[in-house]
Amino acid sequence: MKKIILISIVCSFLLVGCWDERLFKDITIVPLIAYDGKQGSWTGYFTHAVVAKPDSISFSTIQGSGVSIEDTRLDANRKTGELLDPSQVLVVLLTTEAAKTNPIETFDIAYRMPRTRLSGRLVVVEGDLAQYHKKTENMGKELPDYYEANLKTAELDSVIPDINIQSAARLLLDEGIDLQLPYMKMSEATGTPGVEGVALFSDKVFSGHTLNAKESTIIQILKKKPGKSAMFTYKWKKEDKDYPVTVTQNKVKKKWVITGNSIHATYKMKFSVNEFAFDHLDKERSRKELEDFLSKELTKDFNDVVKKLQEAKSDPVGFGRTVRAFHPQLWKKGKWQDTFAELEINVKVEAEITRTGILN
Amino acid sequence: MDDVKSNDSLILYIQNLFHDSADLIVRKISWKDGDGIVCFLSTMTESSEVNKQIEILRLRSIAELPNWAGTATSSVEAFSVPKLIKTVTNGFVAIFFPATNLLLTITIPSFEVRSTTEPNNEIVIRGAHEGFVESIDKNISLIRKHLLISDLVVKDVKLGEDTNTKVTYVFIESIADKDVVNEVKSRLENIDRTKIYSIGQIEDYLEDSLWSPFPQFLNTERPDRAVANLLEGKIVLFTDQSPSALIAPVNFFSFYETPDDFNGRVIVSSFFRMLRIFSFVIAVFLPAYYIAVVGFHSEVLPYDLSMKVKTAVEFIPYRPIVEALIVELFIEVIREATIRLPAPIGPTIGIVGGLVIGDAIVNAGLVSNLMVVVVAMTAISSFVVPSVEMNTTIRIIRFPFMLAATLFGFFGIAIGTIILFIHLMNRSSLSQPYLSPVVPFDPSRFKNIFFRIPYFKNHKQQQTFTHGTGRRKRRGRN
Structure with missing residues (x-):
């Protein structure tokens, strides 16, 4: 009797546990997902890995529709061999229409289930989704790798912010700051998608306004969160000749003066000169001249960007956070996005050249 | 004539004791007062050396020295058959004097002993390249060579009625924990088995928990490793005819130390x-x-x-x-x-x-x-x-x-x-x-798990693993 009990205990160990087993060879990796639709009716495009023969991997895209994004996956699952597993997702594409639904509600499953890869990127794309799943010759890599590499480069160049699925939720839940997501567009010349700038969110949903690459870079500097490098190029006129000047931002100091109905922001920026064919930067006078020029141009551009933000009623810079913390009477005026749009915001940029390259 | 006759029958009797073994040599020799019977195993004793020793003793007896039989290699005691058997099987020479009923023992064993080569299973790059051999005397001498102190104590226990194996435990009196030494002694004495021939058997008897997959004795064939452990207050056990020494008490991390660590440089080690x-x-x-x-x-x-x-x-x-x-x-x-x-x-x-x-x-x-x-x-x-x-x-x-x-x-x-x-x-x-510097936690020795501390740093003399309070003591207190 004792022996039978012992054997059944040992055997029971062999039975338990298997219910949460998911053999890796029975699931398929989905590194790229695209969603279109609105609340209640979604279409999902799942780009998943197909291993047809040993040591060779290819990707194919499958479409599914349903009432939620999880429902689209279940629908698409019925059309694939192996289980679609979004736990390795690199990039999630959203159409401009899909972005008009609060992502927190859309991606409830992602935040709720422990398997989701929260470091995947969220991207808003322009136009029809079908064109974003075509691999072209000039991509060089597989489709998901191309998106990841493209976004990574844009992030290093300060065009897009370092925002993933996880930090998107943090920004969406914060009333003092708005979400900005990378915005991608099909290039008409090459037929490949590329980063255009950022898509601005206003009060948890896409505002419909987007910024181009230069404007997006300015946002990252306004936030004081640039990537590895942030570069600006301007045309400098001298003696009826155009000299392009490219500068890299080295250091930035910001100062915000917030009063009852206005914000005066001063940005002291230090630049290194990458390109300046006119030269003579070793002379105090020409350097001063260039600094003044840059200050003027940048101030103009920065103010233009802030105007656009106010138009979009979107505050991705996070002025609202400071206002909320130190200026409650301004914060309590109403919804921050509305207050922000009405505020008088002046940005002043003071440029300083600290490095001139090895020429002088 | 009676004498001669009885001596002949004695020789026959002794040959019968050993079932007429081919290597048994029983000879009659003449001595100062009456004949003696020399008895030894030719395979375990150097025959030419026997003659020399007998000659020395004969001269001493003729010179009538008061204690002529007592030399560095010989002793005399009252005769008995079990004593005779023990002497001969140990590889000694026994000389029996029927007239005086005395047994003279000469200790000149000659076993084939392997030379002290480096053990194959514990090779080091830097450090001594000698290893223990299948002779307990040689092994002890290898240890004594390193430790020229009187504090080094060597104790014997004879185990197994049939095999009569000598088990030796070695420790340094001033460093080793008394409780642990007594523990070893009592555990060794409690072994009741007739056949003991290998160190592995001893290990079975001495281990605290036999059914654990983790060894509780460090097995080594390296004298330098044994000496290093002796200096940490540990006890080293040998059996005769085995080149492995058992070291205890050890902790889990002892198994991860090698003589290379102590011979190598600090950072590398x-x-x-x-x-x-x-x-x-x-x-x-x-x-x-x-x-x-x-x-x-x-x-x-x-x-x-x-x-x-x-x-x-x-x-x-x-x-x-x-x-x-x-x-x-x-x-x-x-x-x-x-x-x-x-x-x-x-x-x-x-x-x-x-x-x-x-x-x-x-x-x-x-x-x-x-x-x-x-x-x-x-x-x-x-x-x-x-x-x-x-x-x-x-x-x-x-x-x-x-x-x-x-x-x-x-x-x-x-x-x-x-x-x-x-x-x-x-x-x-x-x-x-067993998990000593970690549990119970001893910060001063904890870093020794990961680092080889330079020698010039003051080391606390390690005696036990528990700040001086053994497990048993604590159990007793509770």
Whole structure:
């Protein structure tokens, strides 16, 4: 009797546990997902890995529709061999229409289930989704790798912010700051998608306004969160000749003066000169001249960007956070996005050249 | 004539005692007052030396020295048959004087003793290249050579009625913990078995918990290792005719120290010490981790790596545990076979087994190449530990972990790790805690696990592992 009990205990160990087993060879990796639709009716495009023969991997895209994004996956699952597993997702594409639904509600499953890869990127794309799943010759890599590499480069160049699925939720839940997501567009010349700038969110949903690459870079500097490098190029006129000047931002100091109905922001920026064919930067006078020029141009551009933000009623810079913390009477005026749009915001940029390259 | 007759019958009687062994030599010699009977085993005694010794003793007896029989190699006592047998079987020369009923014993044994070569299973790069041999006297002398102090105590216990094996324990009186010495003594005396011939048997009797996979005695054939341990207050046990010494009380981390550490430079030795601890983790957990990842938690893989793993596992017909067992058992079989193989063909079989079959098994699609990488890394890591017993232990305990991983994934590994640590914490070596500098925590010695501390730093003399309060003492107090 004792022996039978012992054997059944040992055997029971062999039975338990298997219910949460998911053999890796029975699931398929989905590194790229695209969603279109609105609340209640979604279409999902799942780009998943197909291993047809040993040591060779290819990707194919499958479409599914349903009432939620999880429902689209279940629908698409019925059309694939192996289980679609979004736990390795690199990039999630959203159409401009899909972005008009609060992502927190859309991606409830992602935040709720422990398997989701929260470091995947969220991207808003322009136009029809079908064109974003075509691999072209000039991509060089597989489709998901191309998106990841493209976004990574844009992030290093300060065009897009370092925002993933996880930090998107943090920004969406914060009333003092708005979400900005990378915005991608099909290039008409090459037929490949590329980063255009950022898509601005206003009060948890896409505002419909987007910024181009230069404007997006300015946002990252306004936030004081640039990537590895942030570069600006301007045309400098001298003696009826155009000299392009490219500068890299080295250091930035910001100062915000917030009063009852206005914000005066001063940005002291230090630049290194990458390109300046006119030269003579070793002379105090020409350097001063260039600094003044840059200050003027940048101030103009920065103010233009802030105007656009106010138009979009979107505050991705996070002025609202400071206002909320130190200026409650301004914060309590109403919804921050509305207050922000009405505020008088002046940005002043003071440029300083600290490095001139090895020429002088 | 009576005398002659009785002496002849005595010779016959002694020959009968040894069942007419061919190597038994029983001769009559004439002595000062009456004949004596010389008796010894020619295979264990140097015959020409016997003549010399007898001549010296004869001269001494003729000179009528008061204690003529007592020299450095000889002694005299009253005759009895068991004494005679013991003397002869030990390889001594017995001379019996029927007239005075005395037994003269001359100690000139000559056994074939291997020269002190470096042990094959504990090779060091820097340090002494001598090893223990199959003679207890030589082994003790190898230790005494290092420790020229009177504090070095050598104690004998005779075990086994049939084999009469001499078990010797050595310790340094001023350093060794008295309780531990008494513990060894009482445990040795409590062994009641008629046949004791190997150190492994002694280990069975002395171990605190026999059914633990972890060895509680450090087995070494290196005198320098034994001496270093003696100086830490440990006890070294020998049996005659065995080149291995048992060292106790040891803790888990003792098995990860090698004489190379103490002969090498500080930074280098510290690095390798950390590497060895790390290799323990690899050897025990890596296959289990891989099985858990492939079977349960593929989401922990970074994207790029996951694609590689995916292509590797896609066409494998078996579940990960079966796949792992195939390769693990295969490697264990190769290892076991190469021990038995004669030296000239050993490496050949290793290459055929490891490379040819390993490559073929992957090409045939029976196991994935990643599994071969994992298991090979594990196998190599398990051989990093400088102790043979710990090595075998590590190779065994990875199997329960693999089973736990295949049943419950990471959760199973976590549960297994908890059980492993609870087990280790509860173990003891001669009643001293096994996981010592960690549990009970001793910060001053804790860093010794990972670093080889420079010699000029003041070391606290280590006596026991528990700040002077042994386990038993604490039990008694509670």
